[in-house]
Amino acid sequence: MTTTVRRVALVTGASAGIGRAFALALADRGHDLVLVARDTERLEELAEELRAAYGASAEVLTADLSDPAALARVEARVSDRDRPIDLLVNNAGFGTSGRFAALPVEREAQEIQLNVIALVRLTHAALGAQIDRGRGGVINVGSIAGYQPTPGNAIYGATKAFVRSFTQGVHEELKGSGVKCMVLSPGFTRTEFQQRAGFDSSEVPGFLWQDAPTVVQHALRAYDKGRAECVPGPLNTATAVFSAVTPHSVTRRIAGVVVSRSEK
Numbered sequence: 001m002t003t004t005v006r007r008v009a010l011v012t013g014a015s016a017g018i019g020r021a022f023a024l025a026l027a028d029r030g031h032d033l034v035l036v037a038r039d040t041e042r043l044e045e046l047a048e049e050l051r052a053a054y055g056a057s058a059e060v061l062t063a064d065l066s067d068p069a070a071l072a073r074v075e076a077r078v079s080d081r082d083r084p085i086d087l088l089v090n091n092a093g094f095g096t097s098g099r100f101a102a103l104p105v106e107r108e109a110q111e112i113q114l115n116v117i118a119l120v121r122l123t124h125a126a127l128g129a130q131i132d133r134g135r136g137g138v139i140n141v142g143s144i145a146g147y148q149p150t151p152g153n154a155i156y157g158a159t160k161a162f163v164r165s166f167t168q169g170v171h172e173e174l175k176g177s178g179v180k181c182m183v184l185s186p187g188f189t190r191t192e193f194q195q196r197a198g199f200d201s202s203e204v205p206g207f208l209w210q211d212a213p214t215v216v217q218h219a220l221r222a223y224d225k226g227r228a229e230c231v232p233g234p235l236n237t238a239t240a241v242f243s244a245v246t247p248h249s250v251t252r253r254i255a256g257v258v259v260s261r262s263e264k
């Protein structure tokens with residue numbers, strides 16, 4: 001009798017939004033899941049849905065990834081060679097709104113801790129075992145905000161610029177190893193993100209928005225092809241290309257004017 005070994009994906013920030021959509025799509029593709037976030041009740045509900053709808057096994061790992069002790073528990077799970085993780089999705093993240101000097105610095109440091117430090121440590125924890133096995137991969141969730149300075153969300157854009165640069169650097173280092181590393185850079189996506197960040201997105205036209213399952217479908221297609229980056233959809237791609245070819249001295253001024261107007 002042959003037994004098929006199911007692949008296992010660990011998704012951070014799986015309790016809502018893009019992370020939840022990743023968990024559902026990966027279960028649909030035959031993965032078992034390890035679900036990480038702070039809200040145990042929401043994770044347990046999702047785990048139950050994954051078991052019932054897809055026959056997937058789903059492990060709940062409650063952790064505040066901005067807390068070093070909790071992060072260390074998740075790192076230990078990711079690097080456990082007896083229970084290998086085939087795909088790590090570093091998705092948990094948040095943003096803050098307002099002028100940097102006026103924002104509480106502890107919250108800004110927490111944003112760097114989650115969006116950058118946790119993502120780096122978990123990527124490192126995953127890659128060691130994956131390189132030894134010659135397969136597996138990591139998807140790091142950045143943002144289109146990582147393409148330019150973002151006055152009004154200065155730390156957020158900077159963390160996402162880090163994610164984009166870091167992930168593409170590692171992608172190149174992994175060539176020939178059998179292991180993949182891709183950054184997903186979404187634009188406006190309907191999730192809880194804007195509300196949690198205090199972003200007023202009421203002026204953002206409807207055609208610029210995507211839903212989380214659509215973003216994830218783009219991401220998984222690009223990951224299958226071994227891409228270094230996925231910018232989901234033609235509108236986000238056009239924005240990314242514009243930001244990439246326009247000097248920061250121009251994009252930061254445009255963004256600064258928009259922010260100043262919205263503050264009036």
Ligand SMILES: NC(=O)c1ccc[n+]([C@@H]2O[C@H](COP(=O)([O-])OP(=O)(O)OC[C@H]3O[C@@H](n4cnc5c(N)ncnc54)[C@H](OP(=O)(O)O)[C@@H]3O)[C@@H](O)[C@H]2O)c1
Nearest residue numbers: 013015016017018037038039064065093143189191192193
């Ligand atoms: N929505 C957008 O427009 C957009 C655009 C570009 C990029 N992104 C990026 O996409 C990613 C997912 O965001 P989303 O839009 O899906 O937002 P969301 O709906 O607010 O979901 C964020 C997820 O992260 C988890 N999380 C937050 N803080 C955490 C912490 N300290 N430790 C562990 N988990 C934590 C949340 O769960 P708990 O509260 O249960 O911990 C939740 O599951 C983020 O990295 C974000 O920067 C979003």
